[in-house]
Amino acid sequence: MKKDIKMKTKILMAAVLICLLFASCKKYLDETPQGLISSDELNTPTNVDKMVIAAYSALGNDYWAAPYTSMWAYGSIRSGDAYKGGDGTGDVSDFHAYETFSLNRVDLGTTDNTWYRLYIGVNRVNDALGRINNMTTADYPNKVERQAEMRYLRAHFYFLLKILYKRVPYIDENIPKAGYDTVSNRTYTSDQLWTKIANDFSFAAANLPTKQSDIGRANKFAAEAYLAKTLLYQAYTQDDNNNVTSIDKAKLTQVNTLCDDVISSGQYGLLADFADNFLPAFDNSKESVFAIQYSLNDGTPQGRVDNGHSLDYPMVSQYGCCGFHVPSHNLINAFQTDNSGLPLFTTFNNTDIEASGDYFTSSFDPRIDHTAAIPGHPYKYKTDFIYQATWSRAPQVYGPLLSMKETVAYDDPTFKKFAPFMSSSKNWAIIRYADVLLMKAETLIELGREMEALPLINQVRQRAANSTALLKQAGGGATSNYKISTYQPGVNCAWTNDYARQAIRYERRMEFAMEGYRFFDLVRWGIAAEYLNSYFNAEKSRVGQLQDAVFKKNRDEYLPIPQNQINFSKGLYKQNSGW
Numbered sequence: 365m366k367k368d369i370k371m372k373t374k375i376l377m378a379a380v381l382i383c384l385l386f387a388s389c390k391k392y393l394d395e396t397p398q399g400l401i402s403s404d405e406l407n408t409p410t411n412v413d414k415m416v417i418a419a420y421s422a423l424g425n426d427y428w429a430a431p432y433t434s435m436w437a438y439g440s441i442r443s444g445d446a447y448k449g450g451d452g453t454g455d456v457s458d459f460h461a462y463e464t465f466s467l468n469r470v471d472l473g474t475t476d477n478t479w480y481r482l483y484i485g486v487n488r489v490n491d492a493l494g495r496i497n498n499m500t501t502a503d504y505p506n507k508v509e510r511q512a513e514m515r516y517l518r519a520h521f522y523f524l525l526k527i528l529y530k531r532v533p534y535i536d537e538n539i540p541k542a543g544y545d546t547v548s549n550r551t552y553t554s555d556q557l558w559t560k561i562a563n564d565f566s567f568a569a570a571n572l573p574t575k576q577s578d579i580g581r582a583n584k585f586a587a588e589a590y591l592a593k594t595l596l597y598q599a600y601t602q603d604d605n606n607n608v609t610s611i612d613k614a615k616l617t618q619v620n621t622l623c624d625d626v627i628s629s630g631q632y633g634l635l636a637d638f639a640d641n642f643l644p645a646f647d648n649s650k651e652s653v654f655a656i657q658y659s660l661n662d663g664t665p666q667g668r669v670d671n672g673h674s675l676d677y678p679m680v681s682q683y684g685c686c687g688f689h690v691p692s693h694n695l696i697n698a699f700q701t702d703n704s705g706l707p708l709f710t711t712f713n714n715t716d717i718e719a720s721g722d723y724f725t726s727s728f729d730p731r732i733d734h735t736a737a738i739p740g741h742p743y744k745y746k747t748d749f750i751y752q753a754t755w756s757r758a759p760q761v762y763g764p765l766l767s768m769k770e771t772v773a774y775d776d777p778t779f780k781k782f783a784p785f786m787s788s789s790k791n792w793a794i795i796r797y798a799d800v801l802l803m804k805a806e807t808l809i810e811l812g813r814e815m816e817a818l819p820l821i822n823q824v825r826q827r828a829a830n831s832t833a834l835l836k837q838a839g840g841g842a843t844s845n846y847k848i849s850t851y852q853p854g855v856n857c858a859w860t861n862d863y864a865r866q867a868i869r870y871e872r873r874m875e876f877a878m879e880g881y882r883f884f885d886l887v888r889w890g891i892a893a894e895y896l897n898s899y900f901n902a903e904k905s906r907v908g909q910l911q912d913a914v915f916k917k918n919r920d921e922y923l924p925i926p927q928n929q930i931n932f933s934k935g936l937y938k939q940n941s942g943w
Contacts, residue, residue: 407495409504415492416510419517420580422485424656424668424792428686428785429456430477431672432524433656433792434770435880436689437462437474438923443882444899445695445873447762449688450675453909455757456688464913465896465920470943476926479529485521486535489514493537512571516582516590519564520794523594526557527884530606530922530940533933534560549925549937558598565591569622574629579648579657585626586654589795592622592803599810600888605941606921608890616807623804626653632797634823638734638831639745642769644778644790651797658778658789666782670792673770674785678737678755682774685784687757689767691736693718693906694899695877696765698870699732704856705829705849707870713902718763727847731828733835735877737766744773747838761909767878798824798875806868814864821871822850828874893917918942 406415426432440446441463448459458474461467493514501507518536525532533547534557552560568587576583599615600608626632633650640646648655660667675688696718700708705727715726721739723732737743743751753764770792772779778788801824805817828848835843851867853859872885886892896915904910919942930937 412492412495412504415495416513419488419492419514422488424658424670426481426672428671428675430474430481432478432482433670433672438528439880439883440689440878443886444692444896445877445882446767447690447692447907449690449757449762450686451757452761464910465916466912466914470924471927475923476928479926479929482521482525486518489518490537497537508571512568513582515564516568516587519561522561526561528923529925530554545933554602555598558594562591562594565594582654585629585631588622589626589653589800592619595619596803596807597888600890605918611810613811616811619807620804623800626800634797634827636830637833638731638828639834641796644772644776647791652793653795653797653800655791655793657791660778660780660789667780667789669780669787669789671787674787676767676770677786678766679757680755683786687766690762691765691767691878692903694903696736698873699729701727701729701847705847706856709866709870716906718765723844728844729828729848729874730832730835730846731874733843735769737768739764741843744768744771745834746773747836769878802868802872802875809861809864809868812861814859814861817864818851818859821867824871824875825850887921892921916942
């Protein structure tokens with residue numbers, strides 16, 4: 365296995381839980397505990413390091429019913445890129461409520477469960493930080509570095525909470541657990557919450573090394589990249605009703621500087637083939653700025669596999685279940701290109717490719733066959749393993765396609781079955797280098813410097829053009845008709861600021877399709893309502909499950925604060941706008 369910080373915390377966390385339960389059994393208080401550890405005994409350098417690993421482990425501690433690793437249930441199926449999938453609308457029905465918006469409610473179990481699990485991550489970080497803060501650097505030479513790692517992780521969990529729920533209670537290591545229910549989700553404004561998250565990433569960037577000896581630990585550039593992402597979200601200023609009212613140019617300038625630092629570090633670059641980002645052999649490559657580390661054969665019964673994607677495999681004997689996360693007609697159509705190899709910005713959806721099954725009359729961005737499992741095309745680049753429409757769980761509802769970036773081949777050494785589900789120990793990237801390039805490009809465009817953004821977008825497009833080596837049929841022919849080119853002002857486009865904005869937003873969709881963040885881009889740009897209601901108007905004629913779908917502006921930009929959490933706070937938490 366890779367040398368990394370695979371999250372082996374079972375003994376430690378079990379001991380802590382047993383210790384807490386132990387106090388309720390008085391007769392055992394007269395006995396000398398065997399195999400237990402008290403809270404005070406955790407305050408040693410060795411045990412604090414274990415608490416740090418326990419905090420890292422929370423990165424991947426989601427599961428199929430409340431996934432927060434790739435955010436596919438919240439960022440893909442709410443964005444027009446994907447349908448829920450599975451065995452009809454009642455199969456994990458909370459996801460259907462997310463997909464339609466109109467059926468969403470304040471009391472959905474998944475909304476509450478996701479909140480709860482993300483706060484478990486926050487709590488693990490705060491527990492470790494509290495212990496670290498009370499140690500001296502003489503006793504614990506890694507003190508400041510470990511503080512920085514923990515603040516990086518805390519900022520990550522709060523970033524997810526922020527883009528999901530907007531107004532959340534901010535709890536750090538200085539607040540006693542007994543006082544959690546006294547912290548309001550309105551203590552800080554939305555903008556102040558972004559600043560709290562940014563401050564943690566800033567501390568991490570200032571105090572982490574440029575390289576880590578353990579793969580998987582955050583470094584300086586991972587913190588700078590995530591800080592850039594945070595400031596980019598914060599730059600699009602929203603009012604209390606979720607409307608984007610302005611763009612903070614000063615924050616955009618900070619984003620640009622941070623991205624420059626990551627780019628100039630020399631540690632990162634685009635992989636030669638787009639496919640490599642989604643193959644286990646390339647885990648922790650130069651394009652991986654920060655990724656969740658999974659594992660097999662690590663001493664645990666099932667390994668640390670990616671349970672958040674365990675629903676997303678095909679219904680065929682080599683796999684078994686469950687057919688969730690289905691690319692939409694709209695997304696497939698969006699991969700079409702024009703005669704010059706550029707996107708069909710406004711007309712792509714006029715031709716319904718999935719309905720015809722014709723991938724040769726039109727031309728396509730090669731990323732289509734790295735992203736979507738399509739009938740008649742090799743699955744995970746195996747020319748002797750051709751994806752079939754029958755591998756879909758409910759093709760009569762969701763169509764025959766599936767998502768493919770998150771899965772692995774059935775004979776890959778990282779693949780793991782755990783009946784009735786399956787997954788792998790393949791990493792899942794939180795930030796790829798391509799994101800750094802495109803964040804910088806977006807920033808430059810919004811600063812009126814679109815010509816400087818052009819080569820950054822073209823780097824990403826050129827890599828896509830070079831990513832056809834694995835996209836072959838058994839006889840060696842291309843899987844689809846590929847044609848993609850870079851933007852060449854005066855030759856195939858007029859590179860105005862408006863055109864460049866259209867190009868960067870489209871490029872983000874093509875590059876990160878089905879990776880879980882598309883919806884949050886739409887909200888950040890302030891176009892979610894217009895975009896999604898237009899999507900529904902067309903898509904309703906193609907699939908039945910969206911007949912009731914409608915996006916309610918000034919409400920659906922965020923999930924509601926879970927009713928269970930409002931009850932827990934005895935009404936202290938205030939509900940989001942529109943709910």
